[in-house]
Amino acid sequence: MTVAIAYILDLIFGDPYHWPHPVSAMGKAIRWGEKKWNRDNKRFWKGMMLSLFLVGLTFTMSWGILFLAKKLHLYAYYVVEIVGVYFCLANRCLIDEGKAVWKALEMGLDQGRERLSWIVGRETQKLSEQQVKRATLETLSENLSDGVVAPLFWLAIGGLPAMMAYKMVNTLDSMIGYKNRRYIDFGKFAARLDDVVNFIPARLTGLLIVILNVSRRGLVYMLRFGQAHSSPNAAYPEAALAGVLNARFGGPNYYHGQLVNKPFIGETEKRLTKKDLIITVRTNHGVSLLMVALIVLIQFVS
Numbered sequence: 001m002t003v004a005i006a007y008i009l010d011l012i013f014g015d016p017y018h019w020p021h022p023v024s025a026m027g028k029a030i031r032w033g034e035k036k037w038n039r040d041n042k043r044f045w046k047g048m049m050l051s052l053f054l055v056g057l058t059f060t061m062s063w064g065i066l067f068l069a070k071k072l073h074l075y076a077y078y079v080v081e082i083v084g085v086y087f088c089l090a091n092r093c094l095i096d097e098g099k100a101v102w103k104a105l106e107m108g109l110d111q112g113r114e115r116l117s118w119i120v121g122r123e124t125q126k127l128s129e130q131q132v133k134r135a136t137l138e139t140l141s142e143n144l145s146d147g148v149v150a151p152l153f154w155l156a157i158g159g160l161p162a163m164m165a166y167k168m169v170n171t172l173d174s175m176i177g178y179k180n181r182r183y184i185d186f187g188k189f190a191a192r193l194d195d196v197v198n199f200i201p202a203r204l205t206g207l208l209i210v211i212l213n214v215s216r217r218g219l220v221y222m223l224r225f226g227q228a229h230s231s232p233n234a235a236y237p238e239a240a241l242a243g244v245l246n247a248r249f250g251g252p253n254y255y256h257g258q259l260v261n262k263p264f265i266g267e268t269e270k271r272l273t274k275k276d277l278i279i280t281v282r283t284n285h286g287v288s289l290l291m292v293a294l295i296v297l298i299q300f301v302s
Helices: 002-013 022-037 043-072 074-088 091-107 109-116 129-176 188-197 199-213 216-225 235-245 274-301
Strands: 253-255 258-260
Touching: 002 074, 002 091, 002 274, 022 043, 022 074, 022 129, 043 074, 043 129, 043 188, 074 129, 091 109, 091 129, 091 274, 109 129, 129 188, 129 199, 129 235, 129 274, 188 199, 199 216, 199 235, 199 274, 216 235, 235 274
Parallel strands: none
Antiparallel strands: 253 258
């Protein structure tokens, strides 16, 4: 029941900004390696070696900490596992950030754009109110996979060490997996590795969104628009939510000064309202609970 307890802790506390967090340590390690190795030639190979080293180190350290905790006392093992799983979940934090963007929009478009820039990689300075709302809902659906379903999936596959290793892969991709001059070679392996580890979870997230909302259109959109992005995974949960809301996501956006012509996901260019945010938040909560229930059931049966 450690996963259930960790899920409840995430619902209650989220990710308090002043608490130490393993992902912060991961980010510092990545910045150190990037500064040291992302130079001169053979950048792809250097980036690959850094990625493999950090992912392997994360897995090994997590396994070692659990091993020592179990040697100390079984209850210590459970406490370490619960805290580790709790730190790897981002359901409450993700939802709070999404709500914060919409609340900031009520104070003004500039405030909404600024708050959105905290959680997305695209440039937000010229987005309209509807584009800010759309970007928020896209982020809530895509990061439902990265922040909840995928970590829990890898927890079920390989325990807390696999879950922590996944978080390192995901952090690597978010920091160096860009297609710009600085990272196109150095971060290519990290980006491809992230594609691999998210392949099943992204599709599972889309399917859970469809099942939870009993949405035939969501399933149709998944099958039709699931490969709309250059990423093999990101479009699946986005397409499922777009189908549920009968909305249109995607489209061209600026990233680091460059226009990226992403295709649209969906057909109906509707005006997004507070009701759409409520449905999205309810969906994120529901999918998270379904995923936790599935893991508890699997552990109980096995």
